[in-house]
Amino acid sequence: MKNWIKALPLVAVLFMGFTAQAAEKPKVIRFAFPGSTIVLGKPSALVNNIIVDQQLLEKEFAKDGIKIEVSNFVTAGPGVNEALAAGLADFANYGDFPIVTGKAGGLKTKFILATDVGANTYIIGRTDLHIKGVKDLKGRSFGIFKGTNLQPPFIKLLLANGLTEKDVRTVNLNTTDAQAALIAKSIDAIGIGADRPVVDLGVGEVIGDTNQLPLSTRATTGLVVQEDFAKKYPDIVKRVVKVYLQANRFASDEKNREVLLKILVNTGAKYKYLKSEYALLPLKVRHNPLLTQGNTVHYKDLVDFSEHNKLIRKKFDVDQWIDKSYEQAALKELGLENYWAK
Secondary structure, eight states: OOOHHHHHHHHHHHHHHHHHHOOOOOOOEEEEEEEEEETTTSSSSSHHHHHTTTTHHHHHHGGGEEEEEEETTTTTTHHHHHHHHTTOOOOOEEEHHHHHHHHTTTTTTEEEEEEEEEEEEEEEEEGGGGGOOOGGGOOEEEEEOOTTTTHHHHHHHHHHTOOGGGEEEEOOOOOOHHHHHHTTTSEEEEEEEEOOOOHTSSSOOOOOEEGGOOOOOOOEEOOOOOOHHHHHHHHHHHHHHHHHHHHHHHOOOGGGGGHHHHHHTTOOOOOHHHHHHHHSSOOOHHOOOOOOHHHHHHHHHHHHHHTTTTTTSSOOOOHHBOOOOHOOOOOHHHTTTSHHHH
């Protein structure tokens, strides 16, 4: 009994330590996003724009006195990976392929939420060359932003048409520079996302796109967190996921369709191309953030594909990398457990 009483001060100290650790909060939370190359300073992705425009993160953490810092990288996914590697970001929401290359390259991240599925890649050929289809790209020069989620769909389109990446002369160009090169006739074809102003200018025409491929093979985006941050601030991570679920709830509501398109127009993209791209899938499918079995399979396939095509040097365990705990807790808190298809 006396020994137990003597131990009370030690127990109290330990309890206080655990309590302090549980209540510990960061002074700032840093986010890295791919940025628009047309309207500098804005994210390129819809959900990131919703969060920034509506100040959802600032509102969530205002009562804690936590500052939110957002960095938008015109260097897209590769730039986001550099920020994570340098310890300049705690969270990043970006494309599936750079997420995979970053993890395979040694980034200590956890994949905690999906944010967008089914984004298409479009192949644009120079009008004056009269390129009829993807199979006619053999031996031609092709501009694409390597390391972004445009690259694997492009390779898959080549394979679907009997070609490999070795059959074309690939040049690494960001989307803006690729379109400028097409206009200058210094390149034969390019791979870009939904916005395609070079078609309006009459210098390019769509010769192929991933809409013909299964949904599971198209580009997606997702949210990752630095492992150390997640271990230190698990409740903060859950609250960030909650904010992303709220943004995805807004993005998956059909009555918001026109509002969503206007948000993307503000990034510099053209309305008509956004409208046609977003008409391809119900919003509740396009912006289903759940870490479903299908989502897990998608990343396993992408890791296998990337390793097979020598886009990454080594594979990693996707099951160990994905952490559903934050999503499940936040869904319950928001009452959204049954909103999206599982």
